[in-house]
Amino acid sequence: MADDLDLNTLGDEELVAQMHDDLYDGLKTEIEDAVHILLNRGWTPYDVLTQALVEGMRIVGLDFRDGILFVPEVLMSANAMKGGMSILRPLLAETGAPKVGKMVIGTVKGDIHDIGKNLVGMMMEGAGFEVIDLGINNGVEKYLAAIEEHRPDIVGMSALLTTTMPYMKVVIDTMKEKGIRDDYVVLVGGAPLNEAFANSIGADAYCRDAAVAVETAKAFMAKRHAATASRA
Numbered sequence: 001m002a003d004d005l006d007l008n009t010l011g012d013e014e015l016v017a018q019m020h021d022d023l024y025d026g027l028k029t030e031i032e033d034a035v036h037i038l039l040n041r042g043w044t045p046y047d048v049l050t051q052a053l054v055e056g057m058r059i060v061g062l063d064f065r066d067g068i069l070f071v072p073e074v075l076m077s078a079n080a081m082k083g084g085m086s087i088l089r090p091l092l093a094e095t096g097a098p099k100v101g102k103m104v105i106g107t108v109k110g111d112i113h114d115i116g117k118n119l120v121g122m123m124m125e126g127a128g129f130e131v132i133d134l135g136i137n138n139g140v141e142k143y144l145a146a147i148e149e150h151r152p153d154i155v156g157m158s159a160l161l162t163t164t165m166p167y168m169k170v171v172i173d174t175m176k177e178k179g180i181r182d183d184y185v186v187l188v189g190g191a192p193l194n195e196a197f198a199n200s201i202g203a204d205a206y207c208r209d210a211a212v213a214v215e216t217a218k219a220f221m222a223k224r225h226a227a228t229a230s231r232a
């Protein structure tokens with residue numbers, strides 16, 4: 001962003017376009033300022049997240065794919081995105097509603113991508129779920145320990161690399177071996193996945209984005225509650 005540009009003087013549309021540029025350039029402070037400005041103008045946290053941040057990151061992703069941006073630059077963008085997300089996170093979680101369910105979520109072993117996972121976690125919190133975030137690079141033992149400790153309803157795994165997505169099957173197979181697979185709903189996501197892959201590894205569902213993750217999780221919770229009620 002040019003030093004003399006005052007973000008406050010921009011209209012909403014221009015400001016969002018400027019945020020896409022600033023995200024591209026990895027300008028964290030500018031992104032944080034712009035998030036505050038939009039919120040002060042009455043934007044919902046969800047709209048700021050999707051229209052300004054997620055859309056900006058999508059553009060970064062395209063140029064990374066095409067070899068126009070490289071890892072250090074994308075890291076700067078990711079850092080700027082996280083700055084914006086940390087402002088929105090408490091606002092999205094502010095529902096005050098009783099907890100709908102509990103989710104353990106993590107990125108699988110060998111994979112350090114966490115923006116998508118974090119978004120899913122934030123949106124799930126916003127929808128009333130308690131979320132235990134295991135972070136990145138999780139081996140099967142981490143998932144098992146978290147399942148044991150937290151007894152979640154849902155286990156979520158994220159993978160952004162074609163080389164790491166097969167690891168999800170390792171986790172599910174180990175759950176089967178231990179006889180606990182059917183006690184949990186397993187949701188998987190990440191850009192290289194699809195429904196066929198999720199079915200092939202024995203997951204309950206693939207979710208293409210955070211909004212679908214929330215809908216899917218709620219649907220599974222409704223089924224679980226119905227099943228518990230019919231047994232009672």
Ligand code: B12
Pocket residue numbers: 054057058060061062064065066071072074075078105110111112113114115116117119120155156157158159160161162163187188189190191192206207208209210211213
């Ligand atoms: C940002 C980024 C990085 C950053 C990550 C920073 C961070 N803290 O996450 C950095 C620079 C570190 C990075 C590194 C690498 N990256 Co990278 N990265 C990306 C990029 C540009 C964007 C990913 C992203 O954040 N998207 C935005 C979020 C919002 O979307 P999302 O992750 O898909 O998540 C949504 C859904 O998938 C879903 N979802 C995701 N997880 C889950 C989990 C559950 C449970 C559910 C229900 C849903 C769900 O909901 C999310 C929200 O809507 C992608 C390109 C792309 N288009 O995906 C490449 C990409 C994933 N990276 C790629 C590569 C190759 C790498 C590196 C190997 C590069 C290198 N040569 O070193 C390393 C790998 C390091 C490692 N071991 O993990 C490739 C993967 C290719 C492949 N087929 O495997 C991609 C596709 C780029 C490309 N086209 O070449 N990367």
